[in-house]
Amino acid sequence: MVRVPTRKVLLYGKTKTVYADMILQAPKVELDQRTQIVLATRSVDSAGNTIDAASFKTGETEMTNDTIRYNFKTQVGLTTKTYTQQGEMLVIGEKAKKVNLNTTFISTARFTTCLLDDPHFSFVAGKMKVINQKLAVSGPAHPEFEGVPIPVYVPFGFYPLSQGRHSGLLRPNFITDERRGIGLQDIGYYKVINDHWDVKLGADLFSYGEWATSLGASYRTRYRFNGGLTFNFRSSKQNFKGDPDFTSSKVFNISWSHAVDSRARPGVSFSANVNAGSTKYNQSIPGNAILPFQNIMGSSINFSKTWKNRPYNFSLSATHSQNNNLGLINLSLPNGAFTVNTIFPFQRKEGAGTAKWYEKLGVGYNGNFFNNISFYDTLSYGKNGIKPFFQYLLDTAEWGANHSIPITLSLPPVLGGRLIISPGISYNQVWLQRLTNYQWNESRQKVDTLNRKGMFIDQRASFSLGFNTALYGMYSFKKSRVLAVRHVMRPQLALSYTPDLNRSRIRYTKIDTTGRGIYYNEMGGQVLFNTASRQSGAVQFGIDNNLEMKYRSKKDTGKAAIKKVMILEGFGFNASYDLLRDSMRLSRDIPLYVRTTLFDKINVNASATLNPYQLDAKGNEINKLAWQGGKFSLGRITAGSVSIGTNIQSKPKDPKKEELKRKQQEERMQDPVLAADQQRLLEYMQQNPNEFVDFNIDWQLNISYSLSFYSRLRPDFSGFDTEFTNGMNLNGSFNLTPKWKLSGSASVDVKKMDIQYLTVSVNRDLHCWQLSINVIPVGFTRSFNFTVSPKAGLLQDLRINRTRFFTGY
Secondary structure: OEEOOOOEEEEEEEEEEEEOOEEEEEEEEEEEOOOOEEEEEOEEOOOOOEEEOEEEEEOOEEEEEOEEEEEOOOOEEEEEEEEEEEOOEEEEEEEEEEOOOOEEEEEEEEEEOOOOOOOOEEEEEEEEEEEOOOEEEEOOEEEEEOOEEOOOOEOOEEEEOOOOOOOEEEOOEEEEEOOOEEEEEEEEEEEEOOOOEEEEEEEEEEOOOOEEEEEEEEEEEOOOEEEEEEEEEEEEEEOOOOOOOOEEEEEEEEEEEEEEOOOOOOOEEEEEEEEEEOOOOHHHOOOOOOHHHOOEEEEEEEEEEEOOOOOEEEEEEEEEEEEOOOOEEEEEEEEEEEEEEEEOOOOOOOOOOOOOHHHHEEEEEEEEEEEEEEEEOOOOOOOOOOOOHHHHHHHHOEEEEEEEEEEEEOOOOEOOOOEEEEEEEEEEEEEEEEEEEEEEEOOOOEEEEEEEEEEEEEEEEEEEEEEEEOEEEEEEOOOOOEEEEEEEEEEEEEEEEEOOOOHHHEEEEEOOOOOOEEEEEOOOOEEEOOOOOOOEEEEEEEEEEEEEEEEEOOOOOHHHHEEEEEEEEEEEEEEEEEOOOOOOOEOOOEEEEEEEEEOOOEEEEEEEEEEOEEEOOOOOEEEEEOOOOOOOOOOEEEEEEEEEEEEEEOOEOOHHHHHHHHHHHHHHHHOHHHHHHHHHHHHHHHHOHHHOOOOOEOEEEEEEEEEEEEEEEOOOOOOEEEEEEEEEEEEEEEEEEOOEEEEEEEEEEOOOOEEEEEEEEEEEEEOOEEEEEEEEEEOOEEEEEEEEEEOOHHHHHHOEEEEEEEEOO
């Protein structure tokens, strides 16, 4: 409607006014053409509640208001009851004045991260200035919860609104530990150096004298590489000096992850995943139930180069492994490898017609070298008869190289493709820098190990001919929901001959007072069981099977009702029979295996090693098979393992939300640029599970059980020791109510019937806040943690935290 005398334009309903980059939407709009002032108001019902509000958008800023009065000429406007969101922050103002495109002054402002019309909490200030997407500054402010003001005031407020990283201090946690005293944890400063680098410096301080420091850096160059480096040092002092339970130590840990974008330099890759440090470091971290039981640590650094349209590959690597329980550290560096992929020297450049058999003759090359050193970080080198550290490394260091030339021939399938024949020839050399000899010590009644340094070459060759096929069998049922069962067998047969090119390196030594002895290869010290030669003419055989079933489902009809299910995904064995040995020709270790998935939920894997020979009265193997002598037996199980695991959960309350979450995770994991960030996030999630609670899943349960055992030859060759490991891991959660969740995890040593660790967590979803209670009641390090914090990352420093540690059993 247009009022001509007053030159005013009135708009009603769902109106939209566009002027340059400004958009105004409101149920009622009044425009004065003489002054270029527009007045927009909301619509209300009979009770005065808002039906439709007025909204105003300019650039990246959008406001929702009760009334808007704006001058298009001066770009100055007045609003009432204004709502505007800046990143994670929602600003609510009773009155607001927009003085230019980016600046707004607000009277009676409320600052919050709770995105509701009536937020659960806010910070209230009489005056505030907001600069879009940069910052907000206020005068004296106080918090308000559920409309109740809290009489705690700050003289002014400074609120960063810009997105991205910002330098600043990190809020510490106040904790108490009965062995460390009162402490501040995670004191630190975060510094953004530039778009590619940022650094975090942190520290822990305890009243009993323990302290720790950490330095972390992350870097990223898009489409080239990314990674992160962290160094931790801890000077541990527990209890008071002079007390009988006083302990002190200095430990460190370094971690480094690096990944190169494959698009940066095609054909060249470099990656690093380093986790190394003192073997006692994991036990020095307070409040972590899982870390003290992680006894195995490892690292790897790899560089590789491939040549385009060439069969060459080159790689360099450095690896590290350590056993924290034993205090043993192994380093292998540098290691190198050069490979020539299989080439076909007799193949025609232009393939026309049927290929000749000799054109399928392929030759390759594999070469590598290695350097190994080992030491114990628990020894006092240079004292008590122990060699100085560097002398110890020189004496235990070893190097070597391997060269292998495989020759293959790809013959066409025979019998209509039912049988595949694969001949092969291989020659390899092993270069070592020391020999290992065993010698019986009559005075000490034990076997001594002697080493002799130099350069020694071990040669090996082998000839093989393999046969592979597949057999199918099916049994059909009548008048049954089970339609058929199919059995697939894949038998394998191979003939091989291996001459003993280094017969002069085979040695014999006595190993006990009865005169029993063994043969061994001094090139590496490998024991030759029940033989004096490495010459072999073997028939290798085995079979792999799977068993599947087809049935008719009750839930569907027609073709959709026909379902397939795998009963056994794989089961079989492998063995060999050496025709050239004078005794004990059947292989002494026959591997057996079976794997399946039950009900599409439970994963089962089992394996065992079968020894088919009988034992004498002293427990030594004799040349007599287990089923000979009147008793039927397949043999002795000398090693085996069983693992059973399942992960079940309820359907998500909001399937769309769950699907979106899954897709986002897949995209992040598949992006090579974000690989290092994802690894650090996973580590943080493992250490802080309370901060990642999913109320969209009502319940979830993860159970895994493992049992393994093996027979280990004693160092003095006096017999075998059988070692068992038997453990179970549990992890689960369920919603007590739509807003309360109980979760926990545990690890049980079934052999000892001992709980290794147990964690119990209770979480409460407070909409814009979250509450978590985490208890570790069992284990060497026990703790209690209570945290209430905002969900928004912008206000994480406002969390209320109470942590207490208890150490000892």
